[in-house]
Amino acid sequence: MSTELPESYGPPPEGQPSPPSRRTFIATTTAVGGAVVAGGGLAAGAFPFTAEEADAVEAAPSGRVSLTVNGERHTAEIDNRTSLLDLLREQFGLPGTKKGCNAGACGACTVLVDGRRVNSCLTLAVRLDGAEVTSIEGLADGDELHPLQRAFVEQDAFQCGFCTPGQIMSGVGCIEEGHTGSHEEIREWMSGNICRCGCYVKIVRAVEQTARGK
Amino acid sequence: MSPQPQAAVGAPLSRVDGRLKVTGKARYAVDHEIAGAVHAVIVDSSIGRGRITGIDTRAALDHAGVLKVISHVNAPKLPYQRNPLPTAPPGERLHVFQDDKVHFHGQPVAVVVATTLEAAQHGASLVKVTYDAQQPSTDMADAPAGEPQKYARGDTDKALEVAAVRMEMTYDLARNNHNAMEPHATTARWDGDKLTVWDKTQWVFGTQIELAVVFGVAPESVRVISPFVGGGFGSGLRAWPHVTIAALAARETKRPVKLALSRKQLYFGTGFRPTYEYAVRLGSDRRGRLTAMTHDVRAETSSYETFLESVLIPGQMLYSMPHVSQEYRTVPLDVHTPLFMRGPGYTTASYAIESAMDELADKLGLDPIELRLRNEPEEDESSGLPFSTRRLRECYAVGAREFGWHRRNPGPRSTRDGDWLIGTGMAAGVYDTARNDAQASVRLDADGTALVQSAASDMGPGTYTSNTQLAADALGLPMGKVTFRLGDSLMPPAPPHGGSWTMASVGSAVQDGCDKLRKQAVKLAVEDAKSPLHGVNPDTVVVRAGRLHVKHNPARGETYQQLLARNNRTHLEAMGSFTRPTGPERHSLFAYGAVFTEVAVDARLGLVRVRRMLGVYDAGRIISPKLADSQALGGMVGGIGQALLEHTVTDHRDGRIVNANLADYLVPVNADVPDLRAIYLDGDDRDADPIGVKGLGEIVQVGVAPAIANAVFHATGRRIRELPITTEALL
Secondary structure: OOOOOOOOHOOOOOOOOOOHHHHHHHHHHHHHHHHHHHHHHHHHHHOOOOOHHHHHHHOOOOOEEEEEEOOEEEEEEEEEEEEEHHHHHHHHHHHOOOOOOOHHHHOOEEEOOOOEEEEEHEEEEHOOOEEEEEOOHHHOOOOOOOHHHHHHHHHOOOOOOOOOOHHHHHHHHHHHHOOOOOHHHHHHHHOOOOOOOOOOHHHHHHHHHHHHHH | OOOOOOOOOOOOOOOOOHHHHHHOOOOOOOOOOOOOOOOEEEEOOOOOEEEEEEEEEEHHOOOEEEEEEEEOOOOOOOOOOOOOOOOOEOOOOOOOOOEEEEEEOOEEEEEEEEHHHHHHHHHHOOEEEEEEEEEOOOOOOOOOOEEEEEEEEEEEHHHHHOOEEEEEEEEOOOOOOOOOOOOOEEEEEOOEEEEEEEEOOHHHHHHHHHHHHHHOHHHHHEEEOOOOOOOOOOOOOOOOHHHHHHHHHHHHHOHHHHHHHHHHHHHOOOOOHHHEEEEEEEEEEEOOEEEEEEEEEEEEOOOOOOOOOOOOOOOOOOOOOEEEEEEEEEEEEEOOOOOOOOOOOHHHHHHHHHHHHHHHHHHHOOOOHHHHHHHOOOOOOOOOOOOOOHHHHHHHHHHHHOOOOOOOOOOOOOEEEEEEEEEEEEEEEEEEEEOOEEEEEEEEOOOOEEEEEEEOOOOOOOHHHHHHHHHHHHHHHHHEEEEEOOEEEEOOOOOOOOOOOHHHHHHHHHHHHHHHHHHHHHHHHHHHOOOOOOOOOOOHHHEEEEEEEEEEEEEEEEEEEHHHOOOOOOOOEEEEEOOOOOOOOOOEOOOEEEEEEEEEEEOOOOOOOEEEEEEEEEEOOOHHHHHHHHHHHHHHHHHHHHHOOOOEEEEEOOOOEEEOOOOOOOOOOOHHHHHHHEEEOOOOOOOOOOOOOOOOOOOOOOHHHHHHHHHHHHHHHOOEEEEEEOOOHHH
């Protein structure tokens, strides 16, 4: 994608790490799941390709996966690079789950896999054969909102609404795990979900209200 | 003022779009299902300045699914006509893929379009770009500044010379990025020479005009749709290069294209609050009455555009003093262009001024509130105008009472709780009340439901809800019978969704349109021989729950449905408008606030934790109290980030932003935020606009950072004159 740093820059100052080589760069982005453009599909953690290997890829390897999403069984041939997040959004027509960072740092993509909350951006879809996935679209019972969805509306626990699906799925997980003993505990266990509008006080209230009502 | 009873306005109602947002059905820029859409991923420059010497696209084009790679090598020449909008900063914007020049690290150098997102991402990683790199200049400390903007009154030098108390401080503020949760994204589709884009924007007209002039087509040929915006904080106030790239990619591939920036790309693909250096000299008498203040301000901008914001205003009007002198310089660097970020200019200035006031209070042994009261002006000394409303004294009084300010031990480093040093601090906030021309269409159908539309935006404050509340009351309908729509350039025009003026501008247009429509219906009734209201004085008729009746005789009346059905009318229509008063202002219009906070600082580790915070605001009439409360708490959270966490770090060796992600650019998370409280003083401001509001979005962040900085000083006795206040600085 790019050249190495030109030599005219000279060596980095003492004590600074050297610029990463392409190999270490890719390994790093794979490990932290960062750099969408640089790492490309690799960001989802597929294979630590070297540049040469990556260049050699003709067609994307794929796998056949059967999984249940919001109670509905899907069988699909999936590009191995596809994250659960992109599978839901781009192939299953479920754009309610959001891509905030694609690196597991913001929680906007949180869904439940087999009842546990996960960052769907860091979860490779091909690994989910037989899994049961619940996304925000599958939480309400028809027109009847889940108690936490209702609590979010009542408490006004959101503004722009973009992080909200992830917050709610994470909140469902948090309540299920029993991490709701105090405001401090809820704050701690809801800290994987960033809300840039700053609705944390009300998110805590909504989670608490729902946990108490259980 | 409307004679209508107030039912929805002022009531703590939930968001009308709440259900859509909690069920995942609110559609953001790349959530719309567009048949045949393909995906685009931008390739970013890996040098900070220089020239592209080659672009090898063979590997990318060989990759399965890749349709096209566009760069300056094969992109068509785009007209790039001048953008006529007054919001465009002076200079010349970046022209994408038009030449081989690189102006900043991360500049778009190519775009890869592919049938799947995976292929586009992988394809982008296979584009090999070679450069002739030069050393970029990205450090404001080492670069020359341009000509200053100036303001002066009195003779500051002389006043400082004779002042009994003189102080001189320099405050540094780090670059901040908006980092809204929704990454900027655009879906673009051409139908012949008509372009439709679904864009993340705070101004559909801004995107429409920019695309029209870039592609040389008529504005009417461009439709921009943006029903939901996943946060903005200012970054959506201009159409960034990726919007053009999405439209270009769609035109070149003849396919609808979805283009979402990655989180990393937001740091160089969209704006930021610039790095500032703000130097203050002040003089006062021994009782703390200010006599003079100088403000020397430097801020970064790009090499190709000059970004300016209202950083000088607070220094001219917040406190009374005869002598003021200000110089504001921008420093052109090899970076991209900044943009307004929540409380633009004012948060920066208030940090410097309110820190300086705290330093003066400490030097004189005065209570910080008492010092501010001694310098409270009687009029706006920058203009000589009377204040429309300025209730800062009340903000201090209510805040001090509710916060328990009188329990404070005034001495720095005087309170401990185990390992933690405890401090309290306060600061004033101010933000100007601006408003702009807006229109809103109103339609009442024969079934008794109403549709109100304006091409406004709702990035989170609740434009949908608050305007529904206004319309419901003005039309005399229950909330459930009124639908407010926004975010489409086909709708009546609205100003940019920023500067805290949406409620004042769009709300006043909605009020006007609904008043007109209601009066139309009343006129129809009183002139209709078959109406029970026939012959009644129209001024005595009100509408409640969809029924028109004589105000003091509710039995005499009829419903909208009955009236329209009998008159064979399918609907009634009206166009509401608000026009910003022309000519000189007769009042000085500002919203005010006072922020109080308590922090704990670990005596050995230097960790700062905010323990509680209270904001008290003089912001005029509050249309939607539940949402206004959320907005205030959100502003405090933004301020906590600015004060303690947020810092975009550039490696000056190559101009690369090194923490362009949410793991290294820290924003407040849930565990960083204690219980927060906001109080809005009851009242309204009819000099500001017909509905009496003064704007909320900005004022709620102004003053938060200095209140925290002042509390850190009170806790530790250490004055940190830079933001963010880090553990390292306190060790």
